Amino acid sequence: MKALVYNGPRDVSVKEVADAKIEHPMDVLVKITTTNICGSDLHMYEGRTNVEAGKVLGHENLGEVVEIGDAVGRVEVGDIVCLPFNISCGFCKNCERGLTGFCLTLNPGTAGAAYGYAGMGPYSGGQAEYLRVPYGDVNCLVLPEDAGEKENDYVMLADIFPTGYESTELAGVKPGETVVVYGAGPVGLMAAYSAFIKGASKVMVVDRLPDRLKLAKKIGAIPIDYSKESPVGQVLELTGGEGADRGCECAGYQAHDAEGNEQPNLTMNQLVRSVKPTGGIGVIGVFVPEDPKASDKLEKKGQIAFDLGLFFSKGLQMGSGQANVKKYNRHLCNLIHEGKAKPSFIVSHELSLKEAPDAYKHFDAREKGWTKVLLKPAA
Numbered sequence: 001m002k003a004l005v006y007n008g009p010r011d012v013s014v015k016e017v018a019d020a021k022i023e024h025p026m027d028v029l030v031k032i033t034t035t036n037i038c039g040s041d042l043h044m045y046e047g048r049t050n051v052e053a054g055k056v057l058g059h060e061n062l063g064e065v066v067e068i069g070d071a072v073g074r075v076e077v078g079d080i081v082c083l084p085f086n087i088s089c090g091f092c093k094n095c096e097r098g099l100t101g102f103c104l105t106l107n108p109g110t111a112g113a114a115y116g117y118a119g120m121g122p123y124s125g126g127q128a129e130y131l132r133v134p135y136g137d138v139n140c141l142v143l144p145e146d147a148g149e150k151e152n153d154y155v156m157l158a159d160i161f162p163t164g165y166e167s168t169e170l171a172g173v174k175p176g177e178t179v180v181v182y183g184a185g186p187v188g189l190m191a192a193y194s195a196f197i198k199g200a201s202k203v204m205v206v207d208r209l210p211d212r213l214k215l216a217k218k219i220g221a222i223p224i225d226y227s228k229e230s231p232v233g234q235v236l237e238l239t240g241g242e243g244a245d246r247g248c249e250c251a252g253y254q255a256h257d258a259e260g261n262e263q264p265n266l267t268m269n270q271l272v273r274s275v276k277p278t279g280g281i282g283v284i285g286v287f288v289p290e291d292p293k294a295s296d297k298l299e300k301k302g303q304i305a306f307d308l309g310l311f312f313s314k315g316l317q318m319g320s321g322q323a324n325v326k327k328y329n330r331h332l333c334n335l336i337h338e339g340k341a342k343p344s345f346i347v348s349h350e351l352s353l354k355e356a357p358d359a360y361k362h363f364d365a366r367e368k369g370w371t372k373v374l375l376k377p378a379a
């Protein structure tokens, strides 16, 4: 089968690889019809992880079940399914609490497994014609009858919609509250969208890329261009000097300053200053335990200079981690099905698998208009 393979930094190509197949009685084999490129793929693309050459990338996957293992009981051939990016067993002590992003079974020695991702187990990604889904009954979200018509919405359930939603959960967003989101990439836009779904009264979105800020505005958020004005000053002004009730970190360790230089502690410290005393911060942007290629000395060891003193004296709370997609995907799926949510508003490109290497280049450069790329391997 054909798949998008990581060869080395900024070098991916579509190659013929071994066919995905049923390897265990609980596996399901899915023919991929939509698979997205994610901001998280770019950490690998840019050579900032230890992902091995030859890895098939792709963790935001949707498709049709074409074969099931002998022990699969719920999922059937022909079902259209969306797969959470985290692969989980469903029975370990984290999975049973809904913390499927920290499954203890599928990536022994660590907590958390994913398709096509550095450090998340041996699993191949879905930027390919077919994908092997372990523990198929656990990991397949079977989609309703409008799956085809709303495919570009439902595919967002694999990662960024539940991930953005989880950042609002970690921050503790409640109806009527004010929320600031740092980062207007796909994840930040989904965080802002989720904050509105949860009844936020005011949502402010910080970025410096005009096309992304425009999308934030389109869904009713207040765009703040940090290359033109101080985001902290703006948030304070918009909240009567208090700060936002809640803040979401959706940029991660590769956050940039206004000039475009990487500064890994920037958004975290701006959040501490933007959120009101006793408020909450949800950190869903990725931070890594080590980053040898970073220019910042602390960041090389996975550390940042964090304003803990101010964080403490303000009595702030914070949550972080890989999103537990399965905890939210069914409810968010219902919102899409009932016409109450349309996360495809961020889609900028629908391309074939063959066009993926070029798409990586454009998306990595955060070129104007490249907000979210969907690949269609079966088209």
Ligand SMILES: NC(=O)c1ccc[n+]([C@@H]2O[C@H](COP(=O)([O-])OP(=O)(O)OC[C@H]3O[C@@H](n4cnc5c(N)ncnc54)[C@H](O)[C@@H]3O)[C@@H](O)[C@H]2O)c1
Pocket: 038, 039, 040, 041, 042, 043, 159, 160, 163, 182, 183, 184, 185, 186, 187, 188, 206, 207, 208, 209, 212, 226, 250, 251, 252, 253, 254, 255, 256, 257, 266, 267, 283, 284, 285, 286, 287, 321, 322, 323, 366
């Ligand atoms: N925790 C999880 O489960 C999970 C899942 C998916 C993605 N992620 C992570 O979330 C982050 C965002 O993902 P994405 O797909 O939206 O990526 P992206 O790279 O497309 O978006 C990041 C955005 O942050 C903006 N940004 C950079 N520095 C900033 C700053 N100082 N202030 C405000 N905005 C700034 C960039 O301009 C960009 O638009 C990445 O770190 C990604 O790895 C985490």
Ligand SMILES: [Zn+2]
Pocket: 038, 039, 040, 041, 059, 060, 085, 159, 160
């Ligand atoms: Zn993703």
Ligand SMILES: [Zn+2]
Pocket: 088, 089, 090, 091, 092, 093, 094, 095, 096, 102, 103, 104, 105, 106
């Ligand atoms: Zn588990």
